[in-house]
Amino acid sequence: MKCPNCKSHNYQKRGVRRNSRRFVCGDCNKWWSVPVSESSLAIDRGVAKRLIVTPDKHVPIADDRAMSVVAQAIEIIKPDCYIDLGDILEGEAVSHWQWKAKKKPPLEYIVPRIDKELEKANAQIDIIDEALDKVNIKEKHLTIGNHDDWYDKFVEEYPYLPRYAFKNAINNDKRGYTLHPMGKLLKIGKLHFYHGHLYAGLYHTANHLRKFGCNVMYGHHHDIQQNSVTHVDGVKSAWSIGCLKDMSSEANKWLKNRQHNWAHCFAIVDFYNGDYFTVHTVVIVDGMTSLWGEIIEG
Numbered sequence: 001m002k003c004p005n006c007k008s009h010n011y012q013k014r015g016v017r018r019n020s021r022r023f024v025c026g027d028c029n030k031w032w033s034v035p036v037s038e039s040s041l042a043i044d045r046g047v048a049k050r051l052i053v054t055p056d057k058h059v060p061i062a063d064d065r066a067m068s069v070v071a072q073a074i075e076i077i078k079p080d081c082y083i084d085l086g087d088i089l090e091g092e093a094v095s096h097w098q099w100k101a102k103k104k105p106p107l108e109y110i111v112p113r114i115d116k117e118l119e120k121a122n123a124q125i126d127i128i129d130e131a132l133d134k135v136n137i138k139e140k141h142l143t144i145g146n147h148d149d150w151y152d153k154f155v156e157e158y159p160y161l162p163r164y165a166f167k168n169a170i171n172n173d174k175r176g177y178t179l180h181p182m183g184k185l186l187k188i189g190k191l192h193f194y195h196g197h198l199y200a201g202l203y204h205t206a207n208h209l210r211k212f213g214c215n216v217m218y219g220h221h222h223d224i225q226q227n228s229v230t231h232v233d234g235v236k237s238a239w240s241i242g243c244l245k246d247m248s249s250e251a252n253k254w255l256k257n258r259q260h261n262w263a264h265c266f267a268i269v270d271f272y273n274g275d276y277f278t279v280h281t282v283v284i285v286d287g288m289t290s291l292w293g294e295i296i297e298g
Contacts, residue, residue, distance in 0.1 A: 005030035049271040052079040053193065054128070055219030056087035058147065058245035060120035065287025065298030066244045066264040067124060071131035072296045073282065073289075077268060078135045083186070084177070085219035085241070086145025086195035088125065089169065093117040094154040095147075097254075107158070114154075118169055129175055141186055142177040145195040145220065149182050185216070189271045191279075196220030196240065203227065205238035212238075217269075217279070219243060222262040224281065241267045241281055 002009050003025035010026040020033035054070055074082075092098065093114040132140065144166065151166040162168065167179060185192040196218025199207040205227035208216050215236050222243040229236055242265030249257050264284035271277045282289055287298040 001034070003028060003030055004032050049081065049189075050077065050079045051081045051083055051188070051269040051271070052077055053083045053085060053217060053241065053267040053269060054244060055085045055241045055265065056145065056147075056222060056243040056245055057084075057124070058087055058090040058243070059122075059124040060117060061090050061246045061251045062124045062244055063246045063264060063287070064124075066284045067127050068298035069264075069284050069287065069289055069296050070244065070266055071127050072298075073266065073291055074128070074131040074137075075134055076291060076294065076296075079137060079268070081139040081188075082132055082137050082141070083193055084128075084140075084142040085193060085217070086143045086182070087147045087219065088142065088145070089121055089148050089151065089166070090117070090245075091147045091150040094150045094164065096150070096153070107161075111161075114164060121169075122171060125170060125175070138176075140175070140177045141180060141193070142172075143180045143184075143186055143194045144182040146182065146197050185212075189277055190215055190275060191269065191271075191277055192216045194218055205240055208238040209236060215277075217241060217267065222247075222260070224263045224265050224283065226281075237279075239267065239279060239281065241265045242283075244284075 001011070003011055006025060006028040008025055008027040011023050012026060014022040014024050014031070020035050022031065022033050024031050052074060057067070093110065148166050151164055151169045155162055155165045172179065180186050180194070182195060183198060185194045192212070192214055194216070197220045199211050200221070201207050204221055205225045208218070209227055209229050213231070213236070215238070217239045219241060221240050222245070223240060224242045225240040227238050242263040244264055244266070245251070247260070247262050247264070249255065266282050266284075268280040268282065269277055282291055284298070289296050
């Protein structure tokens, strides 16, 4: 960031005002404000802020027991904010991959399949939203994933079917998620969140650190991984927090029975004292986990 008046990088933060951070330029004395989220403002004020972060669900093929564990955990944790890292939808009915070796059928065949998939998908999303409603969570973010984007791609091909755009497919007017475009990072405090599809490889957390140069948490790869690096301005880390989808070979026929290293997981993030945060990754094994000394069974 730089001063909007003289373009100098010599500026200082001067507290918060309403929903904005205030800054002053050390060269021209210009004051300006930058709008930020309520979570970031709470962190600036030194107030502890607790987030729960969930990765790829691929509804309607989310794992029912893992989803139940997360819903129960939400009621125990009572977070201040909820972040969904995307690929909340599987999108098989709108996937272009399904027609790779076949002739694409008419819409009369495709649309009923989409409606059936979305009916089941939204019922699974309701499991999480009902838990969030019970603990009165108002701040909800969703960083759009590549599978979610298939719905928008479908509407680009059939612009007269806007009801299948992603935000409409998940009934977001009712759910109230703040949607973040695919690939754009959501920043809260000193931690960034996004779907995770930009950088891959065996050590994708190291690749993310190398490319982004900041603390980042993501899903997409369906495995659990962490990597850290120390720069002159401190330690930075990257977290991959698994998935919540059905990991069976029956639900993932495209793998052709290949083995994988996926795992069910979610994360709890506590922000405090302005510059600090801690990450607690909670692994779910066979539909069970332990949280704060309590066994949760899905």
